[in-house]
Amino acid sequence: MKHYLLVRIKTSKKTSLLLKLNRLNVDIKEVEYAKDYLKFKILASDLKKVKKYLMRFKVEILDETGIYKLKEELKKNNLIIVGIIFATIVFLILSNIIVKINIVHEDESLREIIGEALTEAGVTRLSFKKSYDEYEAIIESIKESYPDRIEWLEIDVEGMVLNIRVEERIINNYEPDYSTCHIVASKSGIVRSIRSEKGVSMVSINDYVTQGEILINGNISLNEIVKKSVCASGEVYAEVWYSVSASVPLTEEKRKDSGKMRYNFMVKNGSDEYVLLKSRVGEEKRVENVYLFSIFGFEFYLQKEYEVEVETINYTEEEALTKGIDLINEKLELKLDNFESIIEEKVLQNTTKDNNIYIDMFVAVTEQIGVKEYFDETRSDTSDEEYN
Amino acid sequence: MRIMKNIQNFLYDQDYYIDIFQNCLHVYYYLDLLSLSSTSIELKLKEFTLKIEGEDLVVSSMDKHEILIKGKIKNVRFDR
Numbered sequence: 001m002k003h004y005l006l007v008r009i010k011t012s013k014k015t016s017l018l019l020k021l022n023r024l025n026v027d028i029k030e031v032e033y034a035k036d037y038l039k040f041k042i043l044a045s046d047l048k049k050v051k052k053y054l055m056r057f058k059v060e061i062l063d064e065t066g067i068y069k070l071k072e073e074l075k076k077n078n079l080i081i082v083g084i085i086f087a088t089i090v091f092l093i094l095s096n097i098i099v100k101i102n103i104v105h106e107d108e109s110l111r112e113i114i115g116e117a118l119t120e121a122g123v124t125r126l127s128f129k130k131s132y133d134e135y136e137a138i139i140e141s142i143k144e145s146y147p148d149r150i151e152w153l154e155i156d157v158e159g160m161v162l163n164i165r166v167e168e169r170i171i172n173n174y175e176p177d178y179s180t181c182h183i184v185a186s187k188s189g190i191v192r193s194i195r196s197e198k199g200v201s202m203v204s205i206n207d208y209v210t211q212g213e214i215l216i217n218g219n220i221s222l223n224e225i226v227k228k229s230v231c232a233s234g235e236v237y238a239e240v241w242y243s244v245s246a247s248v249p250l251t252e253e254k255r256k257d258s259g260k261m262r263y264n265f266m267v268k269n270g271s272d273e274y275v276l277l278k279s280r281v282g283e284e285k286r287v288e289n290v291y292l293f294s295i296f297g298f299e300f301y302l303q304k305e306y307e308v309e310v311e312t313i314n315y316t317e318e319e320a321l322t323k324g325i326d327l328i329n330e331k332l333e334l335k336l337d338n339f340e341s342i343i344e345e346k347v348l349q350n351t352t353k354d355n356n357i358y359i360d361m362f363v364a365v366t367e368q369i370g371v372k373e374y375f376d377e378t379r380s381d382t383s384d385e386e387y388n
Numbered sequence: 389m390r391i392m393k394n395i396q397n398f399l400y401d402q403d404y405y406i407d408i409f410q411n412c413l414h415v416y417y418y419l420d421l422l423s424l425s426s427t428s429i430e431l432k433l434k435e436f437t438l439k440i441e442g443e444d445l446v447v448s449s450m451d452k453h454e455i456l457i458k459g460k461i462k463n464v465r466f467d468r
Contacts, residue, residue, distance in 0.1 A: 015424040018447050022421040027451035 003044040004029070006063040009054075010037045017057065024049055041065065096129050099160040100297045110149060110168055117142045118164070129157060159294040180229040183216035183370040185209045189238035192366055193339075199232025209238065215370050229375075236370040237339060242363045243348070244332075247356045248324040252313045257286065260307035268299040281307040320357040321350055328361055340367050403434045412448065412458045413440060421455065429457055439465040 011017050017038060021028060026046045032039040039062070042050065051059060064072055074081060101118065103111040121138045123130065130138070135155045143150050152167040183199065188210045191203050199216040203209055218232040265276040266289060279285065286308050289301040315323065325347070332342060344364040351358050393405070393416060404417035415431055415438065422430035422437065426445055431438040445459035 015426075018450070019421060019424050022450060025452045028447075029449045031446065031448050031450075033446055 002066075003068050004041045004065045005044050005047060005061050006039070006065065007042050007047070008037050008039045008060045008062055009057045010060075011057055012036060014038050017054070020054060021050070024053055026050060044068075095160070097160060098123070098125060098127055098129055098162050101125055101162045101164065103164045103166065105166045105168065107168060110166060113146060113149065114142065114153070114164060114166060117145060123162065129162075160296065161294055179231045179374055180218050180376075181231040181372045181374045182214045182218045183232045183234055183236065184373040185211055185213045185215055185236070185238070185369045186371045187211055187238070187240045187367070187369050189240035189367070189369055191215075191236060191238045193237040194234065195236075196232075196234035198230050199234065201234070203236070209369075214373075218375070231372070231374075233372075234370060235339075235368050237366050238369045239343060240365055240367050240369065242332075242365060244328050244361045244363055245359065246324045246328050246361070247358045248315075248320045248327065250315050250317070250320050250352070250355050250357060252315070254311045254313055255284070255308050256311065258307040258309045262305050262307075264303040264305055266301040266303045268301060269297060275303065279305055281305045284308040284310055317350075317352060317357060321347070321359065324350075324357060324359040325361070328359070328363070332363065332365065336365065337368065340365065406438070406464075408461070408464065411460065412456060413461055413464070414456050415454070417453050418455055421450075426459070431455065435468060437467040439463075439467060441465070 009017060014033060018028075018031075024046075026049060027043050029041040047059070047061075050057075063069065101115070101123070103114050105111055105114075118124070118138070121141065123138065135157075139153050139155060143153055147169075148171060149169055150166060151169040154165045156163040156165065189208075191205055191207045191209060193205065194201055194203065194215070196216050199218050200220060202214050202217050209215065215236045216232040216234045218230050219226045220228045220230065260281055262280040264279065264287075267274045267276065284307065286306045288304040288306070290304065292300045292302055294300065325345070329342065329345070336342075342363060342365050344362075346362045348360040348362055350360070396402075396405075402417075404415070406416075407414040415433070418431045418433055418438070420432040422432050424430075424447065427441065427443060429440045429445055429447075431440070440457060440461060441463040442459050442461040445457055445461070447455060448458045449456040
């Protein structure tokens with residue numbers, strides 16, 4: 001690349017100067033004519049010639065062009081450029097460093113095992129991040145090292161934080177059950193259905209049984225002689241009765257969004273949360289956090305604050321009573337399984353006091369009442385499987 | 389453009405060529421710049437002298453073989 005210089009030569013005899021330059025075989029470009037000078041681009045190699053043979057002309061170098069100008073600029077701004085390069089390198093280094101390793105599992109021993117395995121593999125705090133393939137290889141080696149402890153392992157890189165999610169392998173060791181037990185009634189009631197899997201059924205449908213009575217016997221007898229003892233199993237459903245009490249307030253506060261939403265910012269460091277701006281939606285609010293980024297272990301969130309309106313609802317006694325009955329039913333339904341159900345319910349009494357309605361109810365429920373009751377017996381040599 | 393001209397020159401093996409544009413004149417392979425003023429420029433070429441007449445004539449670029457003259461060109465004459 002030719003090295004051109006932009007020069008200015010003071011002269012009133014421009015034509016004479018141009019002719020002289022032509023005699024000297026000096027290349028000139030982009031000639032600009034002014035009142036008392038000529039400005040043009042000249043090859044740097046020709047400049048010496050001009051200065052030597054045209055001594056009476058004052059040559060002033062104004063600028064350089066092309067890559068030489070760039071070089072000159074780089075020389076002038078070397079501190080800034082070095083600073084930018086240094087900052088870029090620092091940024092690249094910092095963005096590729098792990099500042100925190102989160103092993104997400106409740107079992108401390110498993111967390112320790114994985115932590116040690118990661119340290120052995122060179123994944124430690126303040127170390128450089130590794131590539132996806134390297135992490136995959138580490139995952140495989142950890143899984144191979146602890147096949148009985150780890151079911152699934154994942155390494156997730158979030159900014160400068162490494163999240164390790166692990167699923168523990170649960171090995172179920174089914175051992176033969178040599179214990180002996182009866183199925184006894186946990187509550188008093190009228191038997192409605194029996195399903196006996198193991199043992200001898202001692203009751204019939206519509207029998208009234210009291211709490212603690214044996215429903216399925218674990219002792220298998222022949223001619224009143226116990227031949228074998230097993231752990232009885234099965235289900236006995238009976239009609240049982242409950243007296244249930246509940247109280248329902250006659251006034252209730254309902255919270256709903258008013259539609260007003262304002263943004264805020266939140267910084268999270270471990271379990272500590274710091275909201276950066278003053279809230280603009282008042283005391284009653286609901287917040288949603290949107291994760292933005294994390295740096296040096298600090299997680300930055302965009303926080304959406306929704307204003308919440310509190311509405312007070314007054315119930316009549318009838319409404320409160322219905323609500324109380326629904327509440328009792330709902331809670332009972334939660335306790336009942338698929339084969340259990342509410343048969344009958346009746347409000348015994350209701351009283352209003354201190355802005356609350358108190359309800360006493362009688363509820364009849366079909367419920368599984370059979371529970372295991374273990375008893376000591378010499379262990380049989382025949383296993384349960386053989387018996388079955 | 390210059391590359392094209394060089395290729396043309398190589399292919400046709402010409403000693404010189406002159407391009408006249410709206411307000412400028414480009415001469416390739418001139419031998420000497422004989423005179424120069426704002427109204428007249430004389431260039432020596434291989435077989436003739438090229439006289440350019442006009443107003444506000446200026447040399448815009450110039451090297452050993454090539455010259456670009458700008459200005460209001462009124463007359464171009466070949467003196468053999």
